[in-house]
Every structure is written in structure tokens, then in C-alpha cells.
Amino acid sequence: MNKCIRLVLSLAVLLPLLTGCWDRKELNDLGIMLGLGVDKDGDQVKVSAQVVVPNEVSSKSGGGKGTPVTQYQATAATLFEAIQKLTETSPRRIFMAHVRILVFGEEYARKDGIYDVMEALMREPSVRPDYYVMVARRTTASKVLDLLTPLENIPAEKLYNSLDVSAKTWSPTTTVTGDQLVDYMLTAGIQPVITGVEIVGNQKISGSKDNISSIRSPASLHTTGLSVFKKDKLVGWLTEEESKGYNYIRDNVVSTVSHLPCGNGGAVTFKALRTSTKRKAKIVNGQPVIHIKLENVSSIAAVECGVKIGSMETLRKLEQESEERLIELMQKSVNSVRRKYHADIFGFGQEVYHADPKLFKTMENDWLKYFDNLDVKYEANVQIKRTGTLDNSFKNEMKE
Missing domain, CATH: 3.30.300.210 (Nutrient germinant receptor protein C, domain 3)
Known part of the structure; x- marks a missing residue:
């Protein structure tokens, strides 16, 4: 009898530890998003997702023939509806845990405000709030994320690393993470400021490998000035x-x-x-x-x-x-x-x-x-x- 009781108790203790990977996600089923762009499309939200192409960034697969990233776009009434809608064109489910950069189009930031997007991202448990936030100046977020860059073959990584280095070595720029931005918007006595990014050069070449096939790229991404927000809407820019x-x-x-x-x-x-x-x-x-x-x-x-x-x-x-x-x-x-x-x-x-x-x-x-x-x-x-x-x-x- 005592052996049966001990066996039952042992099973009761061990069984919860044997649940396995109940929420596992196979890498082959995921499209890893590194850059997220938000633009205005009429009265709706246009989402641009910069997703890694595994075969092109893997050294074992002999990558390099195509582009290291691809971009999927979708438009819907809300942010996450648009993100889910990306599966209409993406063969994989979009995975957001590794987002490095969030870019708002200037028109969207001025007219719609950024709070709804920031709250949605903060509420989503799979999104880590340590990504950097930027504003696309005189252009759209989709165009910024569509530009291939030299040295860093993944544009979202280029934006993240460039802003990180610039903020530490050049005084006109600064970094703002997702959680810091929400804190600024909610705290009395301070308004948000976000570094801008613009495309300098030939914007028509964006999305093409021609931009990284020469010593001097025809188009490049530049961090430029600080954008001033009042509550959650862009109201203007600071000079250098x-x-x-x-x-x-x-x-x-x-x-x-x-x-x-x-x-x-x-x-x-x-x-x-x-x-x-x-x-x-x-x-x-x-x-x-x-x-x-x-x-x-x-x-x-x-x-x-x-x-x-x-x-x-x-x-x-x-x-x-x-x-x-x-x-x-x-x-x-x-x-x-x-x-x-x-x-x-x-x-x-x-x-x-x-x-x-x-x-x-x-x-x-x-x-x-x-x-x-x-x-x-x-x-x-x-x-x-x-x-x-x-x-x-x-x-x-x-x-x-």
C-alpha cells in the first residue's frame, strides 16, 4: 500500500515536468522579422515587414545570390490585423521576437499619432521592448526598410547598429527604445523625441542589389536630426x-x-x-x-x-x-x-x-x-x- 502511495505521489510530482515543448515553433515555419515599418494608407495602417531570407544569410548554404532580406506588406484597420494579413503573401508565420527597429512614416506620425501602435506592441508578449524607434523623414517607412545597405547586409541591423554607434559618438543623435518611448508619452512633464532617418541619393534604386554593387552606394540611409512630439503626434524637427x-x-x-x-x-x-x-x-x-x-x-x-x-x-x-x-x-x-x-x-x-x-x-x-x-x-x-x-x-x- 505504501509503495502505491509513493508511486502515485511520484507521478504527481514528475508528470508536470514532462509536458514537453507545448508551445514550440519550428524555425522552418517562421519568418523572422527584424524591421517593422508603419505607414498611413488612406484611413488604414500599412505595415512593412523586413524578413530575413535564411538561405541568403547562411554561410553553409552558400548564400549571396539573392537579397538577404525580403519585405512583405499588408494594409488593415489595425496594426495586428495588418501583421496577420501578411500571411496572404508570406509562406511563413511572421515571428516578432527579434524586431530590432521600428520605423514610423512621417505622414503617419504627424496625422495618426503613434500611441496605438506602441500600446499594441507593448501588449504583445512575443515582442521585446528593446528595439529602437525611428521616424522616416520626408519619406515612408516602407522605402527606408526597402533599401539594401553595404557593410551590414541586413538593413534593419544597419539602422540599429548605426544609430547605436552614432548616439555614443555624435551628439546630434540619440536612441529611444520602445519602452522608453511609451514611458515618455505617459509621464507628465516630458514629451517624446525620436531620431529621424532619411534616404539620401537615388531613391528609385531601393530594393535592388545595384545599391551594394559599387564602392559608393547610389542611395544611403542617414540618421538626421531629432523629431519633436507633442503627446503622440509629430509636430516638427530640430536642427543639428x-x-x-x-x-x-x-x-x-x-x-x-x-x-x-x-x-x-x-x-x-x-x-x-x-x-x-x-x-x-x-x-x-x-x-x-x-x-x-x-x-x-x-x-x-x-x-x-x-x-x-x-x-x-x-x-x-x-x-x-x-x-x-x-x-x-x-x-x-x-x-x-x-x-x-x-x-x-x-x-x-x-x-x-x-x-x-x-x-x-x-x-x-x-x-x-x-x-x-x-x-x-x-x-x-x-x-x-x-x-x-x-x-x-x-x-x-x-x-x-
């Missing part, structure tokens, strides 16, 4: 200078290169080694005041004029001019956004909330009016730690 100022304020700058003009027409080029920015709100006489303090450590990368880099007086002057330039960039960005878009993309409202939650609650409904007249104080501290392997430039010593 304004984008730099935004990223300095938001502490997004990891490393970058900039320059200052010399008196005789040349320039001194700087490479930022470390940059950090702190934002803090203080309440003065019942009104919020934003304090921005930027700390920058740079090295001298190039000297195109005859200044004496070995002189401490010269270095201090360059540091002072750099501080003035950084403050100018931040001021220009804030003033431009206030004048053109009236959208708090800098998160000043969040800083006020952290400083005095009760005061911010009284301002929250009309925060953008307060934002337009907010007192913002800027401070920058630049230190030049390195001058490279040379001291003074030997340009003036060249012989005729």
Missing part, C-alpha cells in the same frame, strides 16, 4: 545645433567632436572624453527655476591655426570659449522649442515634480504655458585634459 543642445541638456552625450574658430580663419577641434549634465529645479518665491550644470572633459584633436596650445593661458581661454559655446547650444535649443513647438521635451516638468510634487500638481494641466516662461539658468565647466601627442602646431614652420 538644436539636437546637440537637447542631448547635452538630457545628459545623452557620451562622446562627440566639436570645434571653435580661431581668429585667423582656422579652427581648433575638440574631442569630448566625458560629459555629464545635472538638472535640478528650485522653487523661488513660489515659482520654479531650472538649473542646468554641464561638466565636460575634452582633449584637443586638431589645431588648424597658430595658437600656442602649450600655453596654460591659451588652454584656459579655449576652455572659457567652449563653456560659452555649450551654453549657447543649450539656450538655442530651449528657446527654439519654446518658440516653435511649445513642448517640454527636456523634462523640466519632471524636475519641478521632484522638487515640489504639490506645486507641480497645480501646474500640470497648464504646464506647457508655464514651460514657455520658465526661468532656466545654465552653467558649463570645461576642462581640457589632453593636447594629443603634440604641443604647439608646426603649421607656421612649414617651408616654402
Whole structure:
């Protein structure tokens, strides 16, 4: 009797562990989507899926004869209806767990807003929220995902890696993941900003291997400027200078290169080694005041004029001019956004909330009016730690 009880108990414990792969998905039955594009088609949603062609990316199969990816398109009333509708043309079920890049067409982002799409993707358990989001500038998402690129044979990977590297080494660009974007849209006191991408060159060649058959590609994908959103709709674009100022304020700058003009027409080029920015709100006489303090450590990368880099007086002057330039960039960005878009993309409202939650609650409904007249104080501290392997430039010593 005891043996029977032990046997039953053992089976009761072991059977749940022997369920097998009840939700398995065979790779041969899946079309792995790496890039997702969303465009407007009348009053409906047009979805473009960039799917990997396994035989063309597999070294064992001797790939390379065709294109490494293919694109499927479908139009429906909602996002997931369109995605399911892709099976009308795709021989495989679209698998979304490996999406690397989400691209919104500019027209869709301006007119329809992006919240419904973002909520649908966040709700879907198979989609990981670490993909990067971009906006196709002056073109559609389908055209962006249709362009073959050199170096990276999968365009979605190119977009992901290019944006990732650019955000770490070039101050006008930044990365925004799916979960960050939703957080920006739902959090009071901050509006979303998304990096743009545009096609430069011959757009008619998109989708053809001719674009990667020469040293210089006839068309290329460029990350370009930051798009400004109000709630979930695109309202405009920042220039390169304004984008730099935004990223300095938001502490997004990891490393970058900039320059200052010399008196005789040349320039001194700087490479930022470390940059950090702190934002803090203080309440003065019942009104919020934003304090921005930027700390920058740079090295001298190039000297195109005859200044004496070995002189401490010269270095201090360059540091002072750099501080003035950084403050100018931040001021220009804030003033431009206030004048053109009236959208708090800098998160000043969040800083006020952290400083005095009760005061911010009284301002929250009309925060953008307060934002337009907010007192913002800027401070920058630049230190030049390195001058490279040379001291003074030997340009003036060249012989005729």
C-alpha cells in the first residue's frame, strides 16, 4: 500500500515536468522579422515587414545570390490585423521576437499619432521592448526598410547598429527604445523625441542589389536630426545645433567632436572624453527655476591655426570659449522649442515634480504655458585634459 502511495505521489510530482515543448515553433515555419515599418494608407495602417531570407544569410548554404532580406506588406484597420494579413503573401508565420527597429512614416506620425501602435506592441508578449524607434523623414517607412545597405547586409541591423554607434559618438543623435518611448508619452512633464532617418541619393534604386554593387552606394540611409512630439503626434524637427543642445541638456552625450574658430580663419577641434549634465529645479518665491550644470572633459584633436596650445593661458581661454559655446547650444535649443513647438521635451516638468510634487500638481494641466516662461539658468565647466601627442602646431614652420 505504501509503495502505491509513493508511486502515485511520484507521478504527481514528475508528470508536470514532462509536458514537453507545448508551445514550440519550428524555425522552418517562421519568418523572422527584424524591421517593422508603419505607414498611413488612406484611413488604414500599412505595415512593412523586413524578413530575413535564411538561405541568403547562411554561410553553409552558400548564400549571396539573392537579397538577404525580403519585405512583405499588408494594409488593415489595425496594426495586428495588418501583421496577420501578411500571411496572404508570406509562406511563413511572421515571428516578432527579434524586431530590432521600428520605423514610423512621417505622414503617419504627424496625422495618426503613434500611441496605438506602441500600446499594441507593448501588449504583445512575443515582442521585446528593446528595439529602437525611428521616424522616416520626408519619406515612408516602407522605402527606408526597402533599401539594401553595404557593410551590414541586413538593413534593419544597419539602422540599429548605426544609430547605436552614432548616439555614443555624435551628439546630434540619440536612441529611444520602445519602452522608453511609451514611458515618455505617459509621464507628465516630458514629451517624446525620436531620431529621424532619411534616404539620401537615388531613391528609385531601393530594393535592388545595384545599391551594394559599387564602392559608393547610389542611395544611403542617414540618421538626421531629432523629431519633436507633442503627446503622440509629430509636430516638427530640430536642427543639428538644436539636437546637440537637447542631448547635452538630457545628459545623452557620451562622446562627440566639436570645434571653435580661431581668429585667423582656422579652427581648433575638440574631442569630448566625458560629459555629464545635472538638472535640478528650485522653487523661488513660489515659482520654479531650472538649473542646468554641464561638466565636460575634452582633449584637443586638431589645431588648424597658430595658437600656442602649450600655453596654460591659451588652454584656459579655449576652455572659457567652449563653456560659452555649450551654453549657447543649450539656450538655442530651449528657446527654439519654446518658440516653435511649445513642448517640454527636456523634462523640466519632471524636475519641478521632484522638487515640489504639490506645486507641480497645480501646474500640470497648464504646464506647457508655464514651460514657455520658465526661468532656466545654465552653467558649463570645461576642462581640457589632453593636447594629443603634440604641443604647439608646426603649421607656421612649414617651408616654402
